[in-house]
Amino acid sequence: MKRLFLIATLLGAAPALADEGMWTYNNFPSAKVKEKYGFEPTQQWLDKVRLSSARLAGGCSASFVSPEGLVMTNHHCARGCIQQLSTAKKDYIANGFYAKAQAEETKCPAMEINQLESITDVTAELNKATQGLSGKQYADTLKAKMSELEQSCSAGNAKVRCDVVTLYQGGQYNLYKYRRFQDVRLVMAPEHAIAFFGGDPDNFEFPRYDLDVTFLRVYEDGKPADTSKNYFKWSEKGAKEGELTFISGHPGRTSRGLTIAELEFHRDVQLPKTLMQLSELRGMIAEFQKRGPEQKRISNNLLFGVENSLKASKGRHEALLDKKFFAQKVAAEQELRKKVESNPEMKKKYGAAWDEIAKAQEQYRNFRTEHLFKEQGLNGASDLFYIARTLVRGAEELQKENGQRLREFSQAGIPNLEARLFSPAPIYPELETARLAFTLSKMREELGADHPFVKKVLGKESPEKLAARVVKGSKLADVKVRQALYKGGQAAVDASKDPMIELAKLVDPDARAVRKQFEENVEAVIRKNSELIAKAKFEVYGTNQYPDATFSLRLSYGSVKGYTEDGKQVAPITQMANTFDRHTGEDPFALPQSWLKSQNVLTGSTPMNFVSTNDIIGGNSGSPVINKDGEIVGLVFDGNIQSLGGEYGFDESVNRAVSVHSEAIIESLKKIYGATRVLEELRPGSTKVPPVKANPAG
Incomplete structure (x- = not known):
């Protein structure tokens, strides 16, 4: 594997350098971001981003992207739902899915989406309960106290989920309170062939040309949930090289603090x-x-x-x-x-x-x-x-x-x-x-x-x-x-x-x-x-550190930036036109017919995928990439091959998050899939001029 490790925080021994860190929302280094990028996230900004972020309980990240409960995540994160709704006659994995009307939005059989409402430090309560204990007594007492705190938090409300999250290998415990959405419906998904274009050979590689996106909607009491107070608006141009980016998501697990x-x-x-x-x-x-x-x-x-x-x-x-x-x-x-x-x-x-x-x-x-x-x-x-x-x-x-x-x-x-x-x-x-x-x-x-x-x-x-x-x-x-x-x-x-x-x-x-x-x-x-x-x-290094990932909401910061591999410079952004250059007609490099028929109407210079220095790991899939204004500029779907060692350490020179560019999503919805309902939610008023409609999935 091509890798050069320059570990900034060796076993959490010192404050993180460079763009390293999957930071909790109650310990985000805003001053450090300002020092490097000239922008200091306020508490109000952090609260808005936290509440606009979402988690798929099965193991991925997502975000609210409209006032009416529209949720964006990766196609590969929603694959379970898409396959469960498919049949031999209606294969939505192969052919895609688009609900042209709200009534056609179809409920996922086994999906739950969570929104993090609050974080409470409960370290003192747990330390007091387990003080002086070890072995079985420690394990039983800790488990009982966690369950007690969670039960008190949820208070029997089925729409609330509470989890005690272990941070810093037990140095700190936080109680995370979530709003639960269990009525989740499929709105739009492209074909597998473009969502996972390049298949396993391209997995964890870059350059990439994937439209790894799916749109869902959360419902409450049979109606689209009201998310008008907390959702991400869409940026006008998307991510640009050198731009400051934030990724808000749920990294599954890192092991940087292990002995x-x-x-x-x-x-x-x-x-x-x-x-x-x-x-x-x-x-x-x-x-x-x-x-x-x-x-x-x-x-x-x-x-x-x-x-x-x-x-x-x-x-x-x-x-x-x-x-x-x-x-x-x-x-x-x-x-x-x-x-x-x-x-x-x-x-x-x-x-x-x-x-x-x-x-x-x-x-x-x-x-x-x-x-x-x-x-x-x-x-x-x-x-x-x-x-x-x-x-x-x-x-x-x-x-x-x-x-x-x-x-x-x-x-x-x-x-x-x-x-x-x-x-x-x-x-x-x-x-x-x-x-x-x-x-x-x-x-x-x-x-x-x-x-x-x-x-x-x-x-x-x-x-x-x-x-x-x-x-x-x-x-x-x-x-x-x-x-x-x-x-x-x-x-x-x-x-x-x-x-x-x-x-x-x-x-x-x-x-x-x-x-x-x-x-x-x-x-x-x-x-x-x-x-x-x-x-x-x-005691030795202070508390200005980030904890290992625990599938709890984190915020990382970085910038759109290429890297050097085998002595060659890797450009940070790919273009839609090059997607067709990579097409061979044979899996996994065979584009779907909807794309081939639409090639002439697409703007080839539209950015397709990009890389950034944001620190991520598995579980971040589906995370929104946002700018300093809290607007969507991309959608995380992978890391490069060098990032796989990110479980144990971070090297800003080569570790990269790989994302779908926000403009590629818009261009595809408009000119390939004719998904006007989704477009209007993402960019109100964008459908006043009739879009070119080619061969919509369905």
């Missing part, structure tokens, strides 16, 4: 295993797709996610294999430890924390595989198994006091859990069987045929036969069956003979046991000692 022991675990154990499993899963899906066009259609979304994760994991792994980069991480930790060791009081409070984390990581190496397959593997391999286990565990957990439940069953999270559990999204038995059989085979391979858990699960059956039997015999694809079991509680679940329920009941004791082992002996130890290290950093 060397944790990074070694990522490098030597977690990432190599993940790469192997994803590679094999990709092979299985590719084989599944050869069964026929319908099999390909129903598994395309899964393949997209696997290939994206595979490439991202490879980039992270290569970052940790970079000796110079890793040496910088080691040096930074050693520097902090020396400062702690030289102060008797700090040594007493914090000195043992790094070694305790190292011991916990070493212990986890010994049972990671069992934890993966007993607690996580089957749950992620089958929608039907996820439903079954949720029903089985819910029957038991929901009888307990709120603070004693597993975190996913806390009272504040019940609306989200029920929305997912009762989603009418289609479930495809053939794909379910293939995925489950694959995971069962991997379980037998990794744990061994003679392992007691493997024998317990498989009995005398092969993975393929067991998967086929439980999928074929299950009735859980029927939402009404799930609702009856959920409402019936423990008695109904105990009496159920559904083979998927029986499988979930069979594995649950082992899964709970290994989860308990992990939470008490690994997670609690790491969390407690990471909290101590964070406090040590605060």
Whole structure:
């Protein structure tokens, strides 16, 4: 991988330099932005941007872009909805979707959008509750106090979601209060061929030529939600080279603050295993797709996610294999430890924390595989198994006091859990069987045929036969069956003979046991000692730092700027005309017919995609790119290949966010898709002159 690491903040050892940082809204360095760019975001500006930003609860970012609840995100973030609404006769992934009238806007079966209303620091409450505790007692108390705070915040209101967010590896805790929108409808989506033009070969690369955009709308009480007070207006010209840009989104996870022991675990154990499993899963899906066009259609979304994760994991792994980069991480930790060791009081409070984390990581190496397959593997391999286990565990957990439940069953999270559990999204038995059989085979391979858990699960059956039997015999694809079991509680679940329920009941004791082992002996130890290290950093370096990403709303700043790769200068902005130069007629470089028919009416010099120095990571997909006036100038959809190491460090010289230019979106809506309703919302009055209408998707 082409990478030059010049890490500005080594393990959070000093205030961030350059354009580094995914900053929380209650600790944004406005003065620093003014010093470099001459613009100082005010509190009023920050509040407006925060409330105009949005989160897809499934793992992406978005923004409100009209007064009537119109939401903009990436096509690849909305793929789940688009595929769930598709059929063999109406393939919206392949052909696109456009609701010409409001009545045609179609509800997504399983999507929730969140708007962050407030942030409250609850560090003192949690520290007081857990003071002097460790191990199981610390873990249980922390979990109970988090659930208590979340429940008090949401107060039983299903339209409110509250999450306690862990920042600085436990050095700080914030309570995030969200407004929840669960009625989300699809408005417009282009064809997959242009939304992911270049496919996997171009993924995490630049130059790029993608229209990775989708428009949704949030509804309340059957009507478009009123977002007139907080939405982003559209800029007149879009991003220009050298312009100051802000990205407001939800970066999923970074690991810049981890200890060397944790990074070694990522490098030597977690990432190599993940790469192997994803590679094999990709092979299985590719084989599944050869069964026929319908099999390909129903598994395309899964393949997209696997290939994206595979490439991202490879980039992270290569970052940790970079000796110079890793040496910088080691040096930074050693520097902090020396400062702690030289102060008797700090040594007493914090000195043992790094070694305790190292011991916990070493212990986890010994049972990671069992934890993966007993607690996580089957749950992620089958929608039907996820439903079954949720029903089985819910029957038991929901009888307990709120603070004693597993975190996913806390009272504040019940609306989200029920929305997912009762989603009418289609479930495809053939794909379910293939995925489950694959995971069962991997379980037998990794744990061994003679392992007691493997024998317990498989009995005398092969993975393929067991998967086929439980999928074929299950009735859980029927939402009404799930609702009856959920409402019936423990008695109904105990009496159920559904083979998927029986499988979930069979594995649950082992899964709970290994989860308990992990939470008490690994997670609690790491969390407690990471909290101590964070406090040590605060004492030594101060609090002018940004925390690792946690899929909570962050704001980064930067500018539209190219970079040098292999001795060549990469220009920051591409043009629409060059999209056609890249067209070969063969996937993944085959443009849709709507684009080919519209080539002559498009303004070829219209900016298509661009790069900026904003610090982002996975989860930022769908984030709005805005200027100092809070106007949309672009839409984040990727990072360049160098940015993949951004999980562990940031290098402004080469790390780049990749975005769709706002003018490319307007040009496409107007001249290719004839999406006048959307255009009028984005730029009121822009449709007074009839747009050129070519071949709209639909």
